[in-house]
Every structure is written in structure tokens, then in C-alpha cells.
Amino acid sequence: MNEDAYKRTGRRIVLWRHGQTSWNLERRFQGTTDIPLTETGVAQARRAARLLAFLKPDAIVASDLKRAAATATELSELSGVPVTYDEGLRETYAGVWQGMTHQEIIEKYGDQYTAWKRGEPVRRGGGELETEVADRAAPVVLRHAELLPENGTLVVASHGGTIRTTIGRLLGLDSQHWESLGGLTNCCWSVLGEGARGWRLLEHNAGTLPEPVLGDDD
Template sequence: MLTGLDVTHYEGLRETYAGVWQGLTHTEINERYGDQYAAWKRGEPVRRGGGELETEVADRAAPVVLAAADKLGDDGVLVVVSHGGTLRTTIGRLIGLDPVSWESLGGLSNCCWSVLGEGVRGWRLTEHNAGTLPEPVLGDDT
């Protein structure tokens, strides 16, 4: 590895499980599961394709990040690599947003990052989708 740092894999940081939606395009999902797709796009809590709710993703991912952050020293840096949806729900949970507002964070483009810091009043988002010029992210309305 280029940095010499250890990499640890955590099951809790996996991508959102989308049941029968897995592997389908948005067009295919809309054609086959239109009512459910429309409800999800409206921001309703939906088990997309029978899979996970966004709150369930945050329930499994945020504790992984918190536990790892607790092991850091005062000047420590934690790098978390995962999928955009998992990271968005985790960030939303950490900064205390209501789940209905998580979508307002926007997606993460491939190979981009967000930066959070922990202060006396909790977590704070200081950068989001940094690294390249913004580009459409799967699931964003364009």
C-alpha cells in the first residue's frame, strides 16, 4: 500500500441493499416498480426493492464510524471509504439531521470525499463532495 497504513474492512459500511432493485437502472426500476420508486423519490421511507431503509443503513454504519473515531487521539484522522448512499446517511446521522433531510446533502461523486470534524457541540460537516467539479450522481434529479 502506498501510504503504509492498515486497512480494516467493516461489514457495516457496505452499500445499501436494494433487494430486487439491485443491478437495475433507474428507468428499469421506474418501469417495474413505479409506485415504490415514486414514493422513494418523494422522500418517503421506502424499502427499495424489499431492501434496507436509509435509517437502517445509518443504524449499522454510523456506529462503525463512531467506534473508530473514539480510538483516535486528539489530532487523529480517520478515513472512511464506502458507497455514496451509505456515506450520505451516515453523515446525516452524525450531524443530527432528521432522516427526511438527508437527501439535502446531495450525493457523492466517485472518488470524492466529505470532511467532518467533531466539536464541543457534536459533529460538523465542513466539506461535501469535494475533489472534482460537481457532476451528476446516480439518483440525483438532473
């Protein structure tokens, strides 16, 4: 491993999506439904944990839903850092959409789905707005980041939608543009670094350790 890849200035937040679940495979909207990892999901979490352990996390915080909690546990066991669980990091509550497949949602709630994709404030299935998810999740992340030592690393095990809204909020992006960040693959992560003008996106949907930026835009 290249030690220079881990030398940095400022705190770092690693936002890590949970491993695979059966509902991921079936393309069902999980939301706050408490679905466990599949065997593949556990293997994904173990592989990712072996990589993230090299970042020497100072703190780990996770959603209390089984899929995120089990993912975080793999890193905790390798790093020796205990996990703090917080329900504020749960996935978006999506009301009647939860348990429905992607195709069923489009067939029954096509107008609502299209409006959401356009960036309009939509209570999917009668559930939470994306801004409401950010309202509960981003403060959790910031609270734990503020407790880090100088140049420390926080790992947050959470969910795709929650991570995207949190990144959008911490970067100061308008909520209608959060969708432009794209999704996260199971057990991949995004990295935010502390810069002179606030948090900046260093990695997105990554499955490898960060490399140093060698160029004029560092």
C-alpha cells in the same frame, strides 16, 4: 501544499466514495452486489489517494465489498496505514432493484421510487430502510473515530448511499432530509470535523484537499 490547511482542532472523519465501476457507467443499482473497479476506477482511487495521503490518516476503515476495499488499498499503500474491513459499511441492500438500471427502476417501481425521493421510509426493492443502513454504518464510523488520537484523522472508504445516511445520522438530521445532502461523485469525499456541539460538515463531494475557513463562521 499549504500546511495551514491541515492544522485543526478536534478529530476529523473523511468519508470517501469508491472509484468507478461498470455498473456506475450503466446506471445500475449496485447495492451489495460485489462489483469491481474499472481501470478508470483504479486510476481515480490512485489520484485521490495521493491527495488524501497528505492528511496523514491515523486509521482507515472500509466496506469489505471489492470496489471500496480496492479504493482503500490505494491509500493504505501510500500512507502505510493498514485497512480494517467492516461489512457494516456496505452499500444499501436493495433487493430486486439490484442490477436494474435507473430507467428500469422508474418504469417498474415508479411509485416506490417517487416515495423514496420524497423522503418517505421505503424498502427499495424489498431491501433495507435508509435508517437501517445508518443503524449499522454510523456506529462503525463512531467506534473507529473514538480510537483516534487528539486531532486525528479517520478515512472511511464506503459507498454513496451509506455515506449519505451516515452523515445524516452523525449530524443529527431527520432522516427525511438526508436526501438534501446530495450524492458523491466516484472517489470524492466528505469531511466531518469535531466541533463544540458535535460533528459538523466541513466539506461535501470534494475532490481537493480542505482549505482553512477564513471568516466569522469558523
